Amino acid sequence: MKKSILIWTISAIVYLGVVIVGFKVYASMNPKSEEHLTHETTDQEEENKNHSHHDDENHSVNTISDVTPKVSYANGEITIELKDKNNNVPELEVSHEKYMHFIVVSSDLKEYHHFHPEKAGDGIYKQKVSLPGHSYQAFVDIKPKGFQYSVTPMEFHVGKANHEHEENDLVADKEFIKTINGQTVELITESFEVNKEITLNFDVKNAKPDPYLGALGHVVILDENGEQYIHVHPVADDKTVFETQFDKPGIYKLWAEFKFGDQVNVYPFVIEVKE
Known part of the structure; x- marks a missing residue:
């Protein structure tokens, strides 16, 4: 009886030793694996911070957007379609008396419009406007409920114009x-x-x-x-x-x-x- 207990004890000690040695070997082959995972997460968070965007009174928001607008122009009417990351229609909060502030500028930054498109269906907003032939940048300024959102420029064209923004030659005013x-x-x-x-x-x-x-x-x-x-x-x-x-x-x-x-x-x- 004593002999069998001794054998069982020795076997348990040997098994424990094998487990410990095995863990040390794994750790030596995968150094700082947990730290590496944390470091990647931190880098991603830092990247999100570095790609901040100005918006409204808070000035800075994440570039990660859970809502994606689409902008198109045809027959004197602008159409904005909103879908969230789940391909559903997001609910909007009122911001300064409107659900949507829609900014349009011509590519040379000479023409400027501030619209408030009307809702024309689920996630669809429309604005009637006659725009001359040009390339334009549009900014959909909204506050979706329960979603992150960042205002980003969206380019669209009217007519055959294709003027690029980087060609602008703006000169600072001398008198304000x-x-x-x-x-x-x-x-x-x-x-x-x-x-x-x-x-x-x-x-x-x-x-x-x-x-x-x-x-x-x-x-x-x-x-x-x-x-x-x-x-x-x-x-x-x-x-x-x-x-x-x-x-x-x-x-x-x-x-x-x-x-x-x-x-x-x-x-x-x-x-x-x-x-």
């Missing part, structure tokens, strides 16, 4: 004062520097804008390639002061929208952001 429909607005700021909070103070001469889409004004900014999109609102309900920042130096064009009576004036400015 514009008069549209008899109303003058001056952009006042200390400087335009990269990675610095920039205050855009719009002096509306001898007037006060009327509330427009839940604010006293709206500012949309694009880089000269029409790729980086920034949409900001005033810092307070009673001010025409905006705050934003720029990740990269370069030439940018901004459009400031202010409403006077029934008229919405759009004031374009070309700025240079320096290091």
